[in-house]
Amino acid sequence: MIKIYVPLDTTSVSLGADEVAEEITLLAKQNNQDIQIVRNGSWGLFWLETLVEVEVNGKRIAYGPVKEKDVAGLFDADFLNGGEHPLRVGDITKVPYLAKQTRLCFKRVGLVDPMDIDDYIKHGGFTALKKALVAAPESLIKEMEHSGLRGRGGAAFPSYLKLQATKDAVDDEKFVVCNFDEGDSGTFSDRMMGEGDPFMILEGMFLTALAVGANEGYIYLRSEYPIARKVLNNAINVARKTGWLGKNIQNSGKNFDIHLRVGAGSYVCGEETALLNSLEGKRGTVRVKPPFPVHKGLFGKPTALFNVISLVSMVPIIEDGGKAYGKLGYGRSRGTCPFQLSGNIKYGGLVELPFGITVRDIIDDFGGGLEFSFDGARDVKLVQIGGPLGYHMSKNDLDNPLDYEHFKTLGGHIGHGGIIVMGHDASAKELAHFAFDFCALESCGTCTPCRIGSRRGAEMMEQIISGESVNENIILIKELCDTMTQTSLCALGGITAVPVLSLIKNFPNEFEDRYNKYVRR
Amino acid sequence: MFKEYDFDTALKVIEKNTHLRGGLVETLRNLADTFGYINEELYPVLADTFSQSEAGVLGVVSFYHDFKTKPRAKNVIKVCMAEGCYARKSKNMIKVLCDTLETDIGEKREDGEFEIEEVFCLGNCAVGPNIVVNDKLYAEVTSDNVKNIINKNCKGK
Structure with a gap:
């Protein structure tokens, strides 16, 4: 029997992977070939999707991008034996895009069958968990401290401090919550992880539970990810059946179970306290901190709440030790970060690298430059880093390294590692308007600066776009940004100023008062 | 659906x-x-x-945006309005989409056949612009192919 891998990843499916898999099954039947189709995760080289891999003599030969209409040609070229074909890529791991990466979190995504727990174990899964089951909680937290791991969801808070505080909190019940509400535009690492290697998320949550002494965990998944929902549901069920979740796990005497909950299209529910409210079945409004979730979180109990990538990062840390993980990175940003490259770029995809690579290197070396030109201009105009509320840099800033502290001095943040490249058709004014508008739409309404400020900001941006009192409005907007930053309850209102101010700073000629410049004088 | x-x-x-x-x-x-x-x-x-x-x-x-209080149209089209798709020229496509369906973003057409819902990011940013037609996600949607996708996947007209 010949094994053929066709990804079930959202991106692959949106490009026709389901149809390709059906066509392969059909043609194999007609040709009397005994095949087995495995739906794996995506390797994250999205311009090659749908990427079909065939296992020949224990080695995987890749072909891509395969469309439904190419399948017959592949059979003619004898692709089941690795035959030559214009779409033949060969060994996918030798492609420079992948070979140049340091994949710790994503080491199994693309490689394994995400529905099969045995495949996970065969590829080193649960090694960290087996260690942790017999280790003292303190030693787990010590490893996290050595690793220098900081929250990958955006806030970059040292993970070991969160673990320690939850562990130290005294209560009859504690929770682990996985924040899978990946709402930032231009980010898809959580989704790929959920679809490509769901057991690693469960393992990360279990490690956290062992460190803090929790027996129950919740995954809060956003509703826009139906495939991840299916894969995670299966993973939880399989793990329960095989004794990796539930009571007395692997005869260790430890209990841990995970529940999957799906959100309802609210961006602000990615904020930790709004997420907790939503999990409790309430409106997803932001809570006033303190008390922090580590003391009073889900259902008022101590809760260790981490983003998906933070949780999976804990797995290699426990496996190989915190010090090994901490050797990678730059400055105070330790370890690797899965950066997500998208927008107007030739080779969009997932690039997991240690912190410290410059934006230019990631765009040129990996992204391969712009895909669409504008009036013949093929250079980058603008790069948005860290989602809709992230920093917007011009091409003069591209030599900045991706590092938490560096971006802080710029006035931005790396956020969830999303990098959106834009060409000259992007308008700074439109993007600034979008930032306010988005904040207005997604504001939970708890605090005034965010609820009202975002509306007023959007109105002022509309005036600027139509050329009304431009200079006066810009002065007001800067004041408004200051107020929102200083007084908003959470990061939504608190960092809406980041895109607006960075756009005004980096693209001043777009915010010029053209009318006054040419007429009044 | x-x-x-x-x-x-x-x-x-x-x-x-x-x-x-x-x-x-x-x-x-x-x-x-x-x-x-x-x-x-x-x-x-x-x-x-x-x-x-x-x-x-x-x-x-x-x-919550996902919880609607009125029955949905026969065909629900979700369109991504976020920056990932904006960077890949979604603007023109969205205009063609609205013109084709004779309705606006966030609106249901009077005869109840079509409804366009705005969403912010479907996590498919590397291959945008993205739309979802009756639960099926389409990538690389342009002003040229959007009509075809709608015709192929929607009942009614």
């Missing part, structure tokens, strides 16, 4: 979730997945089941 709403089926959906801790959002999620919207005659039942006021239930329903 969605089932025709009826009270008994709705009750069964609610019953399945009564044991959940803080399960109101999850129950509404399941109701929305089943019928496409939350019928207001369910508010008293939900209020009873999850020990709160009807106003409290309405508060939760109205907070």
